[in-house]
Amino acid sequence: MSLMRIKATLVLCLLLLSTNLGAAEPGGVGDGIYDMQCGGACHGDSDQNATSSASLMLVTESNIYAGQATTFTLQVDQLTTSIYVPIGLFLLSDTTGYRDTPQDIGWQILSDSNGAVNNYIEVTGFTNGDTTEWVLRAPEVGNYTFFASIQHGGNGAPHFGISQAYNVEVLPIPDNLPRLSTDFIPVVSREVGQQSNFQLLVDDTDAVAVEWRIDGGIANQANVTGDSVNGFMVELPTANQPSTMQWRAILDGEGPQQTTPWFTLVSNEQGFSIDTTAVYLQAISVLLFFAGLTVLLQTRNKPTSNNKTEKTLSEIQPPLQGGAL
Numbered sequence: 375m376s377l378m379r380i381k382a383t384l385v386l387c388l389l390l391l392s393t394n395l396g397a398a399e400p401g402g403v404g405d406g407i408y409d410m411q412c413g414g415a416c417h418g419d420s421d422q423n424a425t426s427s428a429s430l431m432l433v434t435e436s437n438i439y440a441g442q443a444t445t446f447t448l449q450v451d452q453l454t455t456s457i458y459v460p461i462g463l464f465l466l467s468d469t470t471g472y473r474d475t476p477q478d479i480g481w482q483i484l485s486d487s488n489g490a491v492n493n494y495i496e497v498t499g500f501t502n503g504d505t506t507e508w509v510l511r512a513p514e515v516g517n518y519t520f521f522a523s524i525q526h527g528g529n530g531a532p533h534f535g536i537s538q539a540y541n542v543e544v545l546p547i548p549d550n551l552p553r554l555s556t557d558f559i560p561v562v563s564r565e566v567g568q569q570s571n572f573q574l575l576v577d578d579t580d581a582v583a584v585e586w587r588i589d590g591g592i593a594n595q596a597n598v599t600g601d602s603v604n605g606f607m608v609e610l611p612t613a614n615q616p617s618t619m620q621w622r623a624i625l626d627g628e629g630p631q632q633t634t635p636w637f638t639l640v641s642n643e644q645g646f647s648i649d650t651t652a653v654y655l656q657a658i659s660v661l662l663f664f665a666g667l668t669v670l671l672q673t674r675n676k677p678t679s680n681n682k683t684e685k686t687l688s689e690i691q692p693p694l695q696g697g698a699l
Contacts, residue, residue, distance in 0.1 A: 403462075405486070408494040410464060410471045410523055410536075423525075426535030427452050430522045432465075434540075435635075439547045440515050441556045443484055445635040446508045448522045453502050458527035460496035465508050466521040469536060476520070480513030489563045489618065489640025509635045511556070512544045552579040552627035560637040570610040570639065574598075579625045582606045586621040587636075596621065613641035 429451040438444045446465055467481070468474035475493045476483060483491040487506045497506060523536040547553065555575035564570060574582060584596040597609040610621060620636040 403496075405488055405490055405492040405495045407475055407477070407492055408464070409474050410466050410469055410521075423534040424528075424531045426524050426526065426533040427454050428524050428526075428535050430524060430535065430537035432520060432522050432537060432540040434542055438512050438542060438544050439551070439553070440512055440544050441547065442553055443509050443511050443635050446510060446520070447505050448507070449503065449505045450500060450524065451502050453500065454528065459498045460526075461498070461500050462494060462496050462525040463506055464521075464523040464525075465493045466523060467519065469521055469523075476508075476510055479518055481518070482511040482513075484509045484511055484560055485562045485638045487638060489638050489642075491562060507636070507638075509637055515544050515546050518542045518544065548629060550578050550627060550629035552625035552629055552632045553577050554623070554625075554634060560639075562638060563640045563642065564613075566613055566616060566641050566643055568641075569612050570608075572608055573600075574606045574608050574623060576602075576606065576623075576625060578627045578629060579606075580628075581626040582608075583624040584608050584610075584621060585624070586610055586619055589618050590620070610639065615641075616643055617641050 431449045431451070433447045433449070435444050448463060448465070450461075450463070465476060466474050467476050467479045477493070483493060486492055486495050486508050487497070488495045493508070495506065518541070520540045520542060521537050522540075523534065525532065525534050527533065553576065555577050558575040561570065561572060574584070576582065580602050582598050584598050585593040586596050587593045596611075598606055599609075600606045608621075608623075610619065613619065617640075619639045619641065621639060622636045623634045625632045625634070
């Protein structure tokens with residue numbers, strides 16, 4: 375193979391790999407922290423998107439306090455039978471397509487319905503009226519705007535839709551309000567068979583009760599030990615198979631009783647994750663290695679110009695015989 379062919383092969387392979395990395399993903403891109411522009415990028419050019427027929431409605435709790443957790447519930451209606459799976463759902467703070475996640479305006483995602491902390495999730499088996507939830511920790515006092523959006527396939531084209539603006543007011547914390555500490559971060563996933571024991575960090579709280587349920591079923595009481603001085607320890611039951619558990623805490627103190635949102639805890643079988651970007655980079659490295667090795671071997675086996683010149687001169691002018699004249 376000539377050097378020009380090697381270079382052409384390298385360029386072609388790099389172009390193919392780059393196409394795979396940036397191409398549309400009709401089967402979904404997986405949950406993650408994404409701006410709204412992914413509504414186009416995940417399925418190709420956003421200018422080619424069709425409008426989704428889905429109706430999106432966001433709802434939150436009536437009182438949202440600074441630094442406290444609250445639930446954002448998204449209800450999806452007017453789905454058509456032509457929608458492919460999975461369906462991608464966004465929780466957004468803007469519609470610019472850049473820096474428009476909840477984190478960009480100071481909100482912290484504590485859990486989502488899929489057992490992670492992403493503003494974009496993919497779901498299957500959705501029907502009209504179904505809901506999905508995010509639990510977020512509010513930032514400082516103020517007014518904030520949120521949007522929900524959807525992306526899906528259908529009729530051979532990507533579809534995208536967005537909700538109306540949803541306004542949220544964050545209020546100051548009342549005196550002596552029993553509440554979760556701003557340092558508390560719930561665990562959102564675990565392996566099957568793994569125990570879940572954790573300390574529930576609270577403020578202005580004298581007593582704690584914790585309820586748990588499986589896949590939205592009947593609520594059960596969890597084991598809670600400790601007190602306001604030594605801290606409250608919570609023990610959730612071990613899952614023997616993959617499942618989704620929700621739990622919440624009921625907090626009592628001098629102020630009005632408070633109930634936290636339902637936090638999602640997903641139990642999964644132990645598995646291995648594959649980083650596709652790393653796979654592509656490894657493939658490129660191997661390709662470059664073998665291409666370089668081929669060039670090196672060809673260079674070593676190629677006769678130099680000096681050797682060619684000496685060989686030509688020796689053939690034309692044989693060495694003189696005898697001594698000097």
